[in-house]
Amino acid sequence: MSSPIKRHFFVCTNSRPPEAKPSCGIKGSPNLYMKLMEEVEKRNLFGKIAVTATGCLGPCFDGPSIVVYPEGVWYANVTEADIPDIAENHMQNGQTIDRLVYKWPQI
Numbered sequence: 215m216s217s218p219i220k221r222h223f224f225v226c227t228n229s230r231p232p233e234a235k236p237s238c239g240i241k242g243s244p245n246l247y248m249k250l251m252e253e254v255e256k257r258n259l260f261g262k263i264a265v266t267a268t269g270c271l272g273p274c275f276d277g278p279s280i281v282v283y284p285e286g287v288w289y290a291n292v293t294e295a296d297i298p299d300i301a302e303n304h305m306q307n308g309q310t311i312d313r314l315v316y317k318w319p320q321i
């Protein structure tokens with residue numbers, strides 16, 4: 215039997231000391247996590263949409279970082295002002311927010 219979870223948001227909430235490398239937690243990502251959880255409640259999506267706070271996802275200099283599966287879409291520099299857009303379009307309707315998509319450096 216497959217999981218009833220249709221979409222899973224992972225929000226980096228890692229924090230480092232201010233004098234260290236940048237981190238999403240210092241830039242307010244715990245609040246983003248809470249706001250996304252509120253949207254799940256408001257939209258009655260519990261059991262269909264998961265939101266998980268995680269450790270470092272990698273693109274620390276461009277955080278706060280969020281990755282969404284199954285699409286494998288990465289968002290960067292997310293702010294609280296972006297949450298309604300993410301909730302309405304991606305969480306609810308599965309549409310990527312192009313303006314927030316992280317552009318991975320070419321290796």
Ligand code: FES
Nearest residue numbers: 226238271272274
């Ligand atoms: S601290 Fe968030 S991606 Fe590294």
